[in-house]
Amino acid sequence: MDVERVFHMSGGVGKTSYAQNSSLQKKASDMMKHITMETIQQLYHEVTAKSLGIADLGCSSGPNSLSLIKDIVEAVEGSCHKTCRPLPEFRVFLNDLPTNDFNSVFKTLPDFYRDLKKDKTERCPAIFIAGYPGSFYGRLFPNNCLHFIYSSYSLHWLSKVPPSLYDEHGKSINRGNVYISESSPPSVSRAYWNQFQEDFSLFLKSRSEELVTGGRMVLIILGRIGHNHVDRGNSFFWEILSRCLAISVSQVPHCLV
Numbered sequence: 241m242d243v244e245r246v247f248h249m250s251g252g253v254g255k256t257s258y259a260q261n262s263s264l265q266k267k268a269s270d271m272m273k274h275i276t277m278e279t280i281q282q283l284y285h286e287v288t289a290k291s292l293g294i295a296d297l298g299c300s301s302g303p304n305s306l307s308l309i310k311d312i313v314e315a316v317e318g319s320c321h322k323t324c325r326p327l328p329e330f331r332v333f334l335n336d337l338p339t340n341d342f343n344s345v346f347k348t349l350p351d352f353y354r355d356l357k358k359d360k361t362e363r364c365p366a367i368f369i370a371g372y373p374g375s376f377y378g379r380l381f382p383n384n385c386l387h388f389i390y391s392s393y394s395l396h397w398l399s400k401v402p403p404s405l406y407d408e409h410g411k412s413i414n415r416g417n418v419y420i421s422e423s424s425p426p427s428v429s430r431a432y433w434n435q436f437q438e439d440f441s442l443f444l445k446s447r448s449e450e451l452v453t454g455g456r457m458v459l460i461i462l463g464r465i466g467h468n469h470v471d472r473g474n475s476f477f478w479e480i481l482s483r484c485l486a487i488s489v490s491q492v493p494h495c496l497v
């Protein structure tokens with residue numbers, strides 16, 4: 241399956257949209273917010289650029305995409321007040337896969353700018369926001385153009401289904417499962433691990449060209465606490481999903497599983 245072409249979160253703002261169902265991801269980024277803000281403030285103190293390049297990789301659509309940008313701008317504003325330095329301009333790149341609902345994000349931009357201006361007696365920060373479609377598993381930006389790269393709850397998406405999940409006859413070695421579950425053989429978790437290593441190395445290599453010297457990254461990735469790959473926190477939802485899929489498939493007449 242071509243993940244880059246097919247996968248995207250549910251667009252729009254309806255009941256089943258990602259916009260209305262992303263509080264879990266918001267909670268994760270809120271838990272790490274102190275790290276993000278500290279990092280951006282350190283960056284501001286060390287870098288004297290008049291124009292800050294910021295990228296949110298895997299921004300999706302919905303309120304999470306812009307709420308982080310607001311926090312970043314306000315953190316830099318706060319530091320500027322304290323140090324009496326002029327406010328830099330912000331170049332913000334919202335990246336996701338090409339099928340992401342960027343239009344929904346763009347539609348909320350007027351409100352976003354209005355909110356930022358609210359209660360401001362002084363000049364409003366200059367912010368230039370652009371959608372940036374493409375896979376972060378490869379180059380996205382020109383050399384040395386970003387000061388801060390952020391990605392939350394996105395980097396555990398692999399670039400493809402690991403090829404070693406299939407045997408020489410093209411049959412899955414993880415039959416009846418979605419992802420890694422109690423009944424998966426160890427070769428299944430190895431297959432996912434290898435794919436993650438390959439993808440993450442490519443991610444870091446690409447970003448290393450794009451980030452300026454002294455630039456910073458904050459990456460929030462879903463993980464697990466213990467060594468055991470079958471971790472209830474992670475595999476619980478996949479178990480439920482695979483059972484639902486199995487039941488649905490069993491109800492389709494003449495379906496070959």
Ligand SMILES: C[S@@+](CC[C@H](N)C(=O)[O-])C[C@H]1O[C@@H](n2cnc3c(N)ncnc32)[C@H](O)[C@@H]1O
Pocket residue numbers: 247248249262265266269297298299300301304305335336337340374375376377391392393394395397398399
């Ligand atoms: C769970 S959402 C997280 C969205 C947002 N960062 C948040 O915290 O709400 C994961 C996003 O990563 C995007 N994504 C997955 N793989 C990607 C890739 N290779 N390149 C760019 N975006 C990707 C998905 O399309 C999806 O919108």
